[in-house]
Amino acid sequence: MHIPDGYLSPSTCAVMYAGAAPFWLVALRRVQAMLHARYVPLLSLFSAFSFVVMMFNLPLPGGTTGHAVGMGVAAVVLGPWGAILAISLALAIQAVLFGDGGITAYGANCFNMAVVGSLTAWAVYRLISGRSALGSPRRAVAAALGGYLAINVSALCAAVEFGIQPRWFHDANGVPLYAPYPLAVAVPAMLIGHLTFAGLAEGILSGGVVRYLQRADPALLRTTAPENATDPLQPQPAGGWRTVRPLWIALAVLMIATPLGLLAAGTAWGEWGVEDFSNPEARQHIAAASAQVAPPDAVPSGLERLASLWTAPMPDYAPAFLKSRSLGYILSAMFGVGSILLAWLAAGWAARRLRGSHNRPPSATLV
Amino acid sequence: MGRQTFAWFTQPPAVGDPRLSKAAGFLERNVVALAKTLDHAARADETARRRGLLQKLDPRAKCVGIFAWILAAAATSRLAVVGTIFALAVALAVLSAVPVRTSLGRVWTGVLVFTGSIALPALFLTPGAPVCRIPLLEWNVTAPGLLAATRLVGRAETTATLAALLVLTTPWTHLLKALRTLRVPKTAVVILGMTHRYLFLLLGLARDYFEARRSRQVGRLDNAQRRHAATATAGVLLGRSLALSDEVFMAMRARGFRGEVHLLQDARFRTRDGLALAAFVAVAALGLL
Numbered sequence: 051m052h053i054p055d056g057y058l059s060p061s062t063c064a065v066m067y068a069g070a071a072p073f074w075l076v077a078l079r080r081v082q083a084m085l086h087a088r089y090v091p092l093l094s095l096f097s098a099f100s101f102v103v104m105m106f107n108l109p110l111p112g113g114t115t116g117h118a119v120g121m122g123v124a125a126v127v128l129g130p131w132g133a134i135l136a137i138s139l140a141l142a143i144q145a146v147l148f149g150d151g152g153i154t155a156y157g158a159n160c161f162n163m164a165v166v167g168s169l170t171a172w173a174v175y176r177l178i179s180g181r182s183a184l185g186s187p188r189r190a191v192a193a194a195l196g197g198y199l200a201i202n203v204s205a206l207c208a209a210v211e212f213g214i215q216p217r218w219f220h221d222a223n224g225v226p227l228y229a230p231y232p233l234a235v236a237v238p239a240m241l242i243g244h245l246t247f248a249g250l251a252e253g254i255l256s257g258g259v260v261r262y263l264q265r266a267d268p269a270l271l272r273t274t275a276p277e278n279a280t281d282p283l284q285p286q287p288a289g290g291w292r293t294v295r296p297l298w299i300a301l302a303v304l305m306i307a308t309p310l311g312l313l314a315a316g317t318a319w320g321e322w323g324v325e326d327f328s329n330p331e332a333r334q335h336i337a338a339a340s341a342q343v344a345p346p347d348a349v350p351s352g353l354e355r356l357a358s359l360w361t362a363p364m365p366d367y368a369p370a371f372l373k374s375r376s377l378g379y380i381l382s383a384m385f386g387v388g389s390i391l392l393a394w395l396a397a398g399w400a401a402r403r404l405r406g407s408h409n410r411p412p413s414a415t416l417v
Numbered sequence: 418m419g420r421q422t423f424a425w426f427t428q429p430p431a432v433g434d435p436r437l438s439k440a441a442g443f444l445e446r447n448v449v450a451l452a453k454t455l456d457h458a459a460r461a462d463e464t465a466r467r468r469g470l471l472q473k474l475d476p477r478a479k480c481v482g483i484f485a486w487i488l489a490a491a492a493t494s495r496l497a498v499v500g501t502i503f504a505l506a507v508a509l510a511v512l513s514a515v516p517v518r519t520s521l522g523r524v525w526t527g528v529l530v531f532t533g534s535i536a537l538p539a540l541f542l543t544p545g546a547p548v549c550r551i552p553l554l555e556w557n558v559t560a561p562g563l564l565a566a567t568r569l570v571g572r573a574e575t576t577a578t579l580a581a582l583l584v585l586t587t588p589w590t591h592l593l594k595a596l597r598t599l600r601v602p603k604t605a606v607v608i609l610g611m612t613h614r615y616l617f618l619l620l621g622l623a624r625d626y627f628e629a630r631r632s633r634q635v636g637r638l639d640n641a642q643r644r645h646a647a648t649a650t651a652g653v654l655l656g657r658s659l660a661l662s663d664e665v666f667m668a669m670r671a672r673g674f675r676g677e678v679h680l681l682q683d684a685r686f687r688t689r690d691g692l693a694l695a696a697f698v699a700v701a702a703l704g705l706l
Contacts, residue, residue, distance in 0.1 A: 054528065054531070054532065054573050054576070054577065055487060055490075055491055055572065055573065055576030055577065055580070056490070056491055056532075056569060056571075056572030056573040056575075056576050057569070057573070059491075059492075060488065060491050060492045063491070078602075078604070087666070087669075087670075087674060087675060088662075088666050090604070090607060090608055090611065090666075090669070090674075091611065091662040091663075091665040091666045091669060092659070092662045092666070093608050093612075094608050094611035094612045094614075094615060094662070094665075095611075095612075095615055095619075095658040095659065095661055095662035095665065096658060096659070096662070097608070097612040098612050098613075098615040098616040098618075098619045098658065099619055099654060099655055099658040101612070101616055101619075102451070102616070102619045102620055102623050102654060103651050103654070105447075105450050105451055105454055105620070105623075106447060106450075106623075106647055106650070106651065107443065107446045107447050107450060107647070108644065108647050108648075109443055109640050109643035109644050109647065110640075110644075111640065115443070115446070123651070123655065127655065127659075139605075139608060139609060139612050140612075142609060143609070143612060143613060143616065145580070146580065146583075146584060146592070147458060147461065147584055147589070147613070148454070148457065148458075149524055149527070149577050149580055149581055149584075152576060152577075152580075153484070153487055153576070153580055154487060154488065154491050154576070221494050223561065224561070225543070225545075225561040225564050225565050225568075226539075226543070226565045226568075227494050227568060228568075228569070228572075229569070230536070230539040230542075230543060230562075230565040230566070230569060231538075231539065231542070235542070254644055254647075254648065255647075255648060255651060257648075258644060258645065258647070258648025258649070258651070258652070259648050259651050259652045259655060261648070262648055262649050262651075262652030262653075263652055263655070263656075266652060266653075266656065267656050270655070270656065270659065
């Protein structure tokens with residue numbers, strides 16, 4: 051994520067400095083107006099904190115560890131403008147003193163992580179946390195999701211900056227002068243790592259710190275919460291109707307909107323049925339979607355054999371007893387969502403039973 | 418403490434138990450990583466105070482000159498220019514009493530591992546005429562792929578060496594003042610200076626928190642508990658940082674701080690600094706011609 055020198059052309063670096071500069075300027079003015087003289091020590095200490103947190107080895111699910119950037123925590127505690135400055139300063143120390151990230155690429159790193167990352171983390175956090183109480187678990191989830199999405203959007207920006215290099219900056223023979231991979235390689239390569247390890251590290255840190263602050267010092271969460279949410283002593287009950295109501299409403303809207311899927315013509319690539327191989331129109335679609343490589347004349351024997359193993363009760367999201375395809379889509383969505391909910395309820399019940407029947411391994415922290 | 422936990426505590430540690438070493442490893446890794454960072458900064462400061470060629474120069478001349486070389490290495494498409502700047506940087510490091518094998522070697526290894534792993538696939542993925550074939554894998558290394566990978570690694574190594582050279586030969590406080598010549602705002606310079614100062618305090622605090630937790634820990638932590646320990650430490654550190662910022666502000670106010678930032682600029686720009694800056698800029702310009 052920290053782009054070193056030499057990966058981006060000087061002109062890209064200049065553009066990225068120019069892209070980050072207005073945000074630095076606005077952020078500095080806003081923070082100065084809000085904190086007056088207090089902003090100098092606050093930003094100094096918070097930048098130092100961000101730097102130290104970037105050093106932490108965070109245990110991830112699966113036994114591995116990862117490092118976070120801290121943009122989620124910064125956005126939740128300081129707000130987007132303070133976070134932009136704090137993360138930018140931490141990145142400056144990292145680049146100059148520890149060589150983590152380049153000096154010419156500093157503008158790009160700040161644009162990706164400090165500007166885009168902080169704004170994304172803050173927007174997602176505000177959107178999901180809404181007007182919930184400061185002690186609500188929803189805030190921890192919002193911070194975790196904010197951190198996770200922020201680092202992934204930042205990674206996407208970095209990937210795009212890498213990906214445009216070979217197209218625009220190459221020598222007379224077409225050999226790349228800087229990052230050598232096109233967008234088709236750079237974007238998935240960056241996102242795979244960030245959707246899994248780095249994103250989880252950022253999400254865990256952001257959610258975990260917010261959860262800790264809710265118990266230890268909820269006042270620190272006030273800056274970015276709406277005025278009527280400053281009630282840390284009355285947290286909403288976990289799993290209460292008010293907590294999850296927006297999620298249920300969103301789920302209902304999505305289910306009603308499922309017939310939009312009918313607008314998509316043809317079959318998704320690789321999801322062909324046995325009958326598609328003998329249908330001339332479907333064969334044309336397959337060839338067109340596969341760089342004009344014609345499908346085999348006969349149905350592949352393995353596909354034919356395995357396709358008959360299971361017959362779906364609602365093939366193609368169209369129950370046999372309904373004539374309307376739209377209604378069929380909605381019914382299928384309801385059936386699917388219901389099945390998933392039932393499966394989760396059963397899994398939760400089983401996990402609770404299992405946890406109750408097993409003794410935890412001996413572990414304690416002496417105080 | 419429960420009887421079961423106490424009984425477990427009195428037993429000798431299960432040396433070699435993978436579960437135990439894994440749990441200890443998490444806290445230990447954090448302690449070691451934080452201690453290494455402190456050590457790295459302390460070494461840089463110690464090298465910056467040695468008597469060497471670059472240490473004698475005005476930080477402004479050094480800052481602008483090395484930045485010009487970084488720009489030249491980043492902008493040129495000729496490998497020979499990148500190689501020459503790299504060789505000059507190593508020569509300057511030797512003349513400035515910078516330990517090449519330890520301090521620069523660490524930088525080179527880090528860049529090689531990181532950039533090398535990124536550049537490696539380019540050897541095979543970049544289309545072009547093959548220059549050799551990897552046995553067993555039967556993959557072709559192409560000429561354009563080799564050139565692209567060499568450029569990437571060469572540039573990254575050279576620019577990282579130059580940045581390290583600047584930090585290893587200039588005390589941080591002098592470097593910050595020199596940043597003013599690059600039009601970095603005064604406020605940013607002051608905040609960076611304070612960040613650097615409190616960085617070591619917080620690094621030490623974080624190391625102590627992990628160390629204290631490790632010394633009090635009995636038994637193994639599962640993955641969720643380790644995550645909890647790490648995020649709780651971050652939370653404690655955050656609360657401490659913000660409380661400290663209030664205390665620092667009060668101390669600044671007590672000394673008359675009203676939001677106006679002033680810097681003492683005591684360094685003198687001498688003839689030799691001007692000559693050195695001219696030499697830096699001339700080399701950079703030659704590289705770009």
